[in-house]
Amino acid sequence: xxxxxxxxxxxxxxxxxxxxxxxxxxxxxxxxxxxxxxxxxxxxxxxxxxxxxxxxxxxxxxxxxxxxxxxxxxxxxxxxxxxxxxxxxxxxxxxxxxxxxxxxxxxxxxxxxxxxxxxxxxxxxxxxxxxxxxxxxxxxxxxxxxxxx
Amino acid sequence: xxxxxxxxxxxxxxxxxxxxxxxxxxxxxxxxxxxxxxxxxxxxxxxxxxxxxxxxxxxxxxxxxxxxxxxxxxxxxxxxxxxxxxxxxxxxxxxxxxxxxxxxxxxxxxxxxxxxxxxxxxxxxxxxxxxxxxxxxxxxxxxxxxxxxxxxxxxxxxxxxxxxxxxxxxxxxxxxxxxxxxxxxxxxxxxxxxxxxxxxxxxxxxxxxxxxxxxxxxxxxxxxxxxxxxxxxxxxxxxxxxxxxxxxxxxxxxxxxxxxxxxxxxxxxxxxxxxxxxxxxxxxxxxxxxxxxxxxxxxxxxxxxxxx
Numbered sequence: 026x027x028x029x030x031x032x033x034x035x036x037x038x039x040x041x042x043x044x045x046x047x048x049x050x051x052x053x054x055x056x057x058x059x060x061x062x063x064x065x066x067x068x069x070x071x072x073x074x075x076x077x078x079x080x081x082x083x084x085x086x087x088x089x090x091x092x093x094x095x096x097x098x099x100x101x102x103x104x105x106x107x108x109x110x111x112x113x114x115x116x117x118x119x120x121x122x123x124x125x126x127x128x129x130x131x132x133x134x135x136x137x138x139x140x141x142x143x144x145x146x147x148x149x150x151x152x153x154x155x156x157x158x159x160x161x162x163x164x165x166x167x168x169x170x171x172x173x174x
Numbered sequence: 175x176x177x178x179x180x181x182x183x184x185x186x187x188x189x190x191x192x193x194x195x196x197x198x199x200x201x202x203x204x205x206x207x208x209x210x211x212x213x214x215x216x217x218x219x220x221x222x223x224x225x226x227x228x229x230x231x232x233x234x235x236x237x238x239x240x241x242x243x244x245x246x247x248x249x250x251x252x253x254x255x256x257x258x259x260x261x262x263x264x265x266x267x268x269x270x271x272x273x274x275x276x277x278x279x280x281x282x283x284x285x286x287x288x289x290x291x292x293x294x295x296x297x298x299x300x301x302x303x304x305x306x307x308x309x310x311x312x313x314x315x316x317x318x319x320x321x322x323x324x325x326x327x328x329x330x331x332x333x334x335x336x337x338x339x340x341x342x343x344x345x346x347x348x349x350x351x352x353x354x355x356x357x358x359x360x361x362x363x364x365x366x367x368x369x370x371x372x373x374x375x376x377x378x379x380x381x382x383x384x385x386x387x388x389x390x391x392x393x394x395x396x397x398x399x400x401x402x403x404x405x406x407x408x409x410x411x412x413x414x415x416x417x418x419x420x421x422x423x424x425x426x427x428x429x430x431x432x433x434x435x436x437x438x439x440x441x442x443x444x445x446x447x448x449x450x451x452x453x454x455x456x457x458x459x460x461x462x463x464x465x466x467x468x469x470x471x472x473x474x475x476x477x478x479x480x481x482x
Contacts, residue, residue: 061435065430065436069434117403117404118403156428163429163437166436166438166439166442167438167439167442167443170438171405171438172405172407173405173474174475
């Protein structure tokens, strides 16, 4: 009986650990998705004229980006060692092999956001801001973001 | 009696060696005399279409025109290190003749007459026009020389035997010039030339067999990233059927995808190069890519456990 309890307990703990890891991966994925929503769902769409220019939405997107980017280093502290189930993109294991380098890519993104914040007034300035910010995002994605399928 | 067996074996071994030597001999291209002077603007356009700097620029520094090499390129056969192709006389291609360069790019043969490994995509470049390669050579000569020889490739036996590449070329490299399709527009043909020649898109966007040869029936259908983790997307209409021709051209310029995302991974430096092309050339590549019939590629793993 004792043995069964130990085995069952270990199994439950093991499953719990796996779920926790999946949860970490999901949290990381959600943080990046939230930024993608601001960058691509709002800003990029406006620069392309797919949705009309809306100053309030622009300011909200920039504020949200600023808050999200500040969370990257902490949210990616732990390596979940797995991808989100059925995800198309994921984090490369290189993030945790070179965590210091990964973290060093964040301040330039914050700088780019700070430089455009409050200065976007029309589609033209939004376009320039998009490129300035996205170039810093992709500096990191070039090495640390993986396409999974 | 044993002596006769030994001599038979010896003769067979010598014969096998002769056949091997004959099969694997590099065959250089006889270069016709140039019909015109070099066109540097064309050379620059092809430099960007070919993405030379993605592999040959010195890594971890911002100038994509410093072609001192050194980038490590992982593969299932070992690690390749991109060589110095800056015009440096000692370490780069400063002392190369035009014929040396044309044979390197179009045949994968070094000035010393040895095979290059097909990590260098001459398997695509063989279809290009000799005059275009001459223009590219003239353009490369205008870039800054960078000193420093790059270390040797790190390949285990038997992949480190260059002579074996001769067999590989017989199996997987069909040498033929680009044949325009008269039924298609000039724009489509230009796109086909850029995508299949200098652009060498299929080198990454196709699955490969166990010997590293592209699986022709699944050309452009994507597959596992040869460099290790991740997946290279299917760029036939199976994969990007939802993209318009303009979406593709825009993507090649900015990396922005119609579904609301931005290119990442190794495609990022490719976009940096393609952004420098003329809009006409990007539109031509898009027209050709949009015409690729849908082809199923390999299936990505359902759920990949990323190793820590």
